[in-house]
Amino acid sequence: MQQFWVVKRLTNYESRVRSVFLSDHVYQQVVVLMPKLRRFAYGLSGSVENADDLIQEACTRLLSCMSEVEGYLERWLYRTIRNLHIDQVRRMAVKSRCHDDLAGRQPASTDGNLQVESLITLRQVRDLIGELPEDQRVTLLLVGVEGYSYREASELLGLPIGTVTSRVARARQKLTDAIYPNHDRETEDLGEHHGSGSI
């Protein structure tokens, strides 16, 4: 019996030391990752408030399972944020049907005319990303916006690399089709108009 207590006390001590070490480690990692996580959550949810809510919920869950995510923190955070967002979207879908398919649609905010590429705003691009199917949007945000490699993105999302590459390709095709509906035209001046963007 005494041995049992010794073992238990040692185990508790080890757990406490481990917890102290890990939390420091985890806090640092979370803070340093936070800009990326916020951009990711913002790109997913479309609003700063929703983005912060998603990350806050992820951080709250992290508190209760800190030791289990050692070595997997980054992917755990990304997946948790993605899953929380998907749960949220599904709940909302009960009330109003979610439109996922961008193909064949013109953005409502542009009077159906995005052919004047020079007038496109930062907001319109973000709206278009928001209209991508969830799986494509998640992948595009990681690869196209954050610059993760295909391998890193596949590890973060738990997907085969081939799936990542095809999702990136489909997402880009939809975006370029929406912004450049006339593929026969050269459109060199879009990049010159960042200044006209709006939040």
Place this chain on the structure above:
Amino acid sequence: MALDQSERRIGGIEASLLNAYIDGELGPEQASEIERQLETDSAASRYVRQVHRVEGLAKASIGQVDYMAISRGLGDSLEALRLHQGSQAGQRWWQSPYLASAASVVLLLVGYSTGFLSAEYRINQQMAVLEAARSQSLEEVRVALNRVLEYSPSGEQISWQDETGRVVAELSPIRTLKSRDQRFCREFREVVLIDGTREERRGLSCRQGKEDWRTQLILTDGT
């Protein structure tokens, strides 16, 4: 690397291969081969340009969140994570003796967009002039903050003022963090008194080069 063998092609190049080229996923030989094809394949080269433009805009658009302070709730969650450290448990870091004894101060405005955007609302020349002076002052504060982040230990509080004495700032590195790619980042607090207005901000800034720090996260922001 293994690529998705999609049938779809852009111009004469398989779509997945072209995207892998855009993302720098190909080896030098494969990349050179694609570049050679792009010289004569107008549809594929147009697609590459379009993707770069669209994603440049996407980065700029989504990156705007960097300049927006995190919510109070998220700040509290981060703090709860930090307090797990135990050694400092029970004391919120902004209530530490260093900061509690600090004179109220300053600001900042992480420069870039906010200053520019606010200028849009100025309706007369006088205000525009004042705004220009303010932007310059804030830029000076930003330079001062860069130096503080570069050279001052955490917990130290540095007072700064411009030549006219119109702008006063109190700059404090709070702690130093290291990212997985071994970049240094520092949490900081800055209080700026400018023309009688007090602005306070806590944030995270990461080192880009010598005396070159970029604010990547605003933890609190207010007057």
